[in-house]
Amino acid sequence: MNHDHYDDAFIADWLGKVRTIAVVGASPNPARPSHGVARFLALHGYKVFAINPGQAGRDIAGLPTYARLADVPEPIDMVDVFRAPEYLAAVVKETLALSPVPKLIWSQLGVRDDTAAATAEAAGVAMIMNRCPAIDIPRLRLPAIGSVK
Template sequence: MQHDDYERQYLKDILTQVKVIALTGASPNPQRPSHGVMRFLLGRGYKVIPVNPGQAGKEILGQTVYARLADIPEPVDMIDVFRASEYLDSVVDEALALSPKPSVIWAQLGVRDDVAAGKAEASGIKMVMNRCPAIEHPRLIGWGD
């Protein structure tokens, strides 16, 4: 799949079908974009599980933080990646090691690695790159207020 533009329905289907999201690069700092996106997603009814090795065992927005994706004790539908592009490949590798695998890996604004995306897609995982679900959700689904 090409990742310059996405069909509206592709993104909308993802946002309406996923329920449990692992957010890698989660931050307890309210000034960080990952914190705001996590708050937004929680407010829209998603279960969001923060992942950050430096915060493991603590809580962010009332949710227990895990060090790695493999530490999460339940299946996740989507991984939201707040890591630099050079780390996307390792996140994909972690996702591929999960059982069951997530159905989606969503890389945030500015995060893109076409080789990593190809690897994920070859294993049946949908990829979204250089997009933010907190921007796409209101645009495609509405604010839900």
Template structure:
């Protein structure tokens, strides 16, 4: 069963995050991980792609890294596009590589309670079974432009 996250919590994460490492990103532009990376980069986030099968190639102006430990500089959020069973070593590597990590974000369909507990024990916020692109669009008004009722009230009388 998915956890509930408040709009305030999701909005806080998305406004405070600047650098996102996306683990499992694809270079194929029709794959969800690729268009999520592109969208977030277009919104002003630094998106660092991580995929050992594409290491050294370039995606959206950033060199693809083989692992999280190859990233120099700060990472605020690690966004995981991998199967649930692959999550624990990714979380362990993220916690080791980034002492100031704020958020572990697992994409839609990805949940791992034990890995989440490990990250939370280190003070890291964990979001599971959600997409930062969709949440950004929902919380910052882009879905409303398409006629979707997002449940977010943007003005008051």
């Protein structure tokens, strides 16, 4: 897949399919983008889990927080990555070890690793990089999850 550009329909389709999202690198600091995006996604109707090893068992943005993806007690549809690009391959590896495997890995603005994307895609997991769902949802005027039948 060409990760230099994504069609709006591709983005909208994925955001309409997923229901559960794990935000890797979620911060307890309300000033951090990862905190705000996790909160935005939850308010938009997604079931969101924060992933932060130093905050496991605590609350981030009103969300349950776990140390690792494998600790989330239910299947995850999308992994949203707020980590530096050099950590993306490790997040892909951790994602691919889950059962069931999430359908989509989304990396935030500035986070791109084409080799990690190729690994995910070879395993049947879609990859969207260097984008933010909290920007794309309002830009595409997508309704809140569950508000449209």
